[in-house]
Amino acid sequence: MSKERETVLAGLANAVVDMDIEAVEMYANKALALGIKAEDAIMDGLAKGMEKVSELFREDIYYVPEVVVCGDTMYAGLEILKAAIEKNKKPAGKIVIGVVAGDTHNIGKNIVSIMLEGAGFEIYDLGSDVPLHAFVDKALEVDADIIALSALISTTRDGMRVVIDDLKKRGMQRKRFVIVGGAVISPAFAKRIGADGYSADACEAVVLVKNLMEYFQRGGNN
Amino acid sequence: MRLLDYMNDFDRRLVFPWMNTIGLRLTGYELYDVYNSTEKQMVVAKAMDENFQSDFIYPLDDGAVLKDTLQSISGYEFPIKLKGATKFAEILSKLTVPDPYKDGRMPINLATFKLLAESFNKPLAISVQGPFTLACEIIEVTDFIRAVIRKPDFVKQLLDFTTEVVSEYCQAVTKAGVRLLCISEPTAILLSPPKFEELVSVRLKRIFDALEPDAWRVLHVCGDTTKHMNQLLASGAEGLSLDQIVQLKEIAPKIPKDVVIIGNLDPVDVLADSTPAQIREKTLELLRYMKDYPNFLVSFGCDCLPDTPIENLKAAMETGRTKFTDF
Numbered sequence: 310m311s312k313e314r315e316t317v318l319a320g321l322a323n324a325v326v327d328m329d330i331e332a333v334e335m336y337a338n339k340a341l342a343l344g345i346k347a348e349d350a351i352m353d354g355l356a357k358g359m360e361k362v363s364e365l366f367r368e369d370i371y372y373v374p375e376v377v378v379c380g381d382t383m384y385a386g387l388e389i390l391k392a393a394i395e396k397n398k399k400p401a402g403k404i405v406i407g408v409v410a411g412d413t414h415n416i417g418k419n420i421v422s423i424m425l426e427g428a429g430f431e432i433y434d435l436g437s438d439v440p441l442h443a444f445v446d447k448a449l450e451v452d453a454d455i456i457a458l459s460a461l462i463s464t465t466r467d468g469m470r471v472v473i474d475d476l477k478k479r480g481m482q483r484k485r486f487v488i489v490g491g492a493v494i495s496p497a498f499a500k501r502i503g504a505d506g507y508s509a510d511a512c513e514a515v516v517l518v519k520n521l522m523e524y525f526q527r528g529g530n531n
Numbered sequence: 532m533r534l535l536d537y538m539n540d541f542d543r544r545l546v547f548p549w550m551n552t553i554g555l556r557l558t559g560y561e562l563y564d565v566y567n568s569t570e571k572q573m574v575v576a577k578a579m580d581e582n583f584q585s586d587f588i589y590p591l592d593d594g595a596v597l598k599d600t601l602q603s604i605s606g607y608e609f610p611i612k613l614k615g616a617t618k619f620a621e622i623l624s625k626l627t628v629p630d631p632y633k634d635g636r637m638p639i640n641l642a643t644f645k646l647l648a649e650s651f652n653k654p655l656a657i658s659v660q661g662p663f664t665l666a667c668e669i670i671e672v673t674d675f676i677r678a679v680i681r682k683p684d685f686v687k688q689l690l691d692f693t694t695e696v697v698s699e700y701c702q703a704v705t706k707a708g709v710r711l712l713c714i715s716e717p718t719a720i721l722l723s724p725p726k727f728e729e730l731v732s733v734r735l736k737r738i739f740d741a742l743e744p745d746a747w748r749v750l751h752v753c754g755d756t757t758k759h760m761n762q763l764l765a766s767g768a769e770g771l772s773l774d775q776i777v778q779l780k781e782i783a784p785k786i787p788k789d790v791v792i793i794g795n796l797d798p799v800d801v802l803a804d805s806t807p808a809q810i811r812e813k814t815l816e817l818l819r820y821m822k823d824y825p826n827f828l829v830s831f832g833c834d835c836l837p838d839t840p841i842e843n844l845k846a847a848m849e850t851g852r853t854k855f856t857d858f
Binding site: 328369371372373374375377378381 | 673676677679680681721722723726758
């Protein structure tokens with residue numbers, strides 16, 4: 310890797326960690342000017358920064374306000390880089406994502422959404438407090454591969470089971486996966502409600518989604 | 532008399548009935564009908580007392596009173612989204628501190644507290660939103676926590692305002708006869724300990740310091756507050772209500788002996804999803820491992836779910852009252 314490329318990618322990552330929007334925009338533009346592929350700048354720059362943010366969050370150095378603002382910073386860089394991604398490049402997969410009804414906490418979901426978009430997936434973000442039927446409605450409308458559900462309060466997590474049951478009833482045309490996450494979700498809970506996967510954080514979510522997508526790459530549904 | 536002194540006059544633990552909406556199921560009333568009626572609050576309080584023989588009278592908390600009153604005074608639709616062009620000074624200028632004796636449902640609530648305090652021979656307890664949580668109802672929560680980093684002066688000014696709102700109301704409710712005042716700051720757990728101290732602890736202390744001298748000052752913060760313990764204590768609360776995630780065994784030795792530890796049966800896994808027999812066992816387990824702490828008061832980690840079976844709640848309340856000699 311050239312020194313200049315290395316500096317730009319590190320600059321993108323550090324700008325995200327430092328919550329510095331001016332720097333992230335500057336490095337995103339510089340990356341494109343240097344001919345660095347937008348996908349590389351996202352994954353090796355912005356996403357690396359978010360991985361560091363997740364680490365700081367796990368170590369109780371960053372808390373939610375810092376994580377949210379780091380996420381905003383990453384978005385600012387993403388906006389510039391996304392415009393340069395090849396227009397007709399096939400997305401790595403389609404994902405419908407949202408926070409289940411009754412819950413307005415959208416921070417974790419936003420981070421997962423950003424990371425998945427950076428990893429090349431086409432994201433349909435329904436936001437927070439999403440009516441349960443809307444997940445399957447959207448998945449059928451856009452022919453999504455995966456539905457990603459988030460919940461941060463225990464009283465709303467049972468809504469996830471409703472979405473899974475709804476998909477079983479209405480989404481039989483082909484295999485679609487449901488993954489779950491959020492502060493009140495455990496692997497045991499995910500298993501109990503019949504989810505296809507669980508991730509504890511955004512980085513794990515990207516790995517999980519890529520693993521699930523291998524099912525289609527291996528010819529699942531064909 | 533402090534809460535701890537009151538507790539120590541008993542030959543068993545006291546039990547705090549953290550079950551806000553259960554009275555609606557017992558009476559069949561609708562939420563806002565009760566908010567707006569002193570008489571209906573009285574019926575709810577009686578039904579709760581008859582069913583659970585709690586150590587405190589805990590009516591249906593009007594959790595929306597501060598937000599609803601501020602909304603009607605300011606003309607804003609809450610929560611306000613902070614956009615690029617938001618005029619922060621304009622928001623602050625439209626917010627004025629309500630008069631608890633005149634504005635919104637506050638006078639109804641004060642009349643209710645006075646009636647309840649006079650009608651029962653048990654301490655009256657209520658919960659009021661804290662200034663940080665109220666600020667997150669005025670400003671959309673994600674925008675507000677963004678502003679904690681990006682607009683710290685605005686955040687401090689808004690928190691000074693919400694602190695005054697909460698303080699004025701809390702002074703009036705304790706004058707009306709509320710004995711145990713629990714300030715709930717669920718959203719403040721989003722902050723790091725230093726930010727919690729800077730933005731929340733100092734303001735809670737201001738509120739607690741202004742209360743009637745014989746009011747019992749309790750603080751509840753949801754989530755794992757283990758790392759925030761010094762900040763909770765810095766608020767000046769004489770009782771800390773701790774979420775079920777907090778490991779009482781580990782945290783209890785770190786809490787001063789004159790601060791009451793309140794908690795922390797799990798409202799979901801234990802109260803909602805277990806049988807009465809399992810709940811009795813879990814409650815006894817809690818009593819046993821906290822037996823060396825005279826400053827312990829039995830409660831739930833947070834408000835119970837609205838559909839928690841009544842028999843489950845009875846099992847927890849009855850077992851919580853087991854005499855020291857019987858477990």
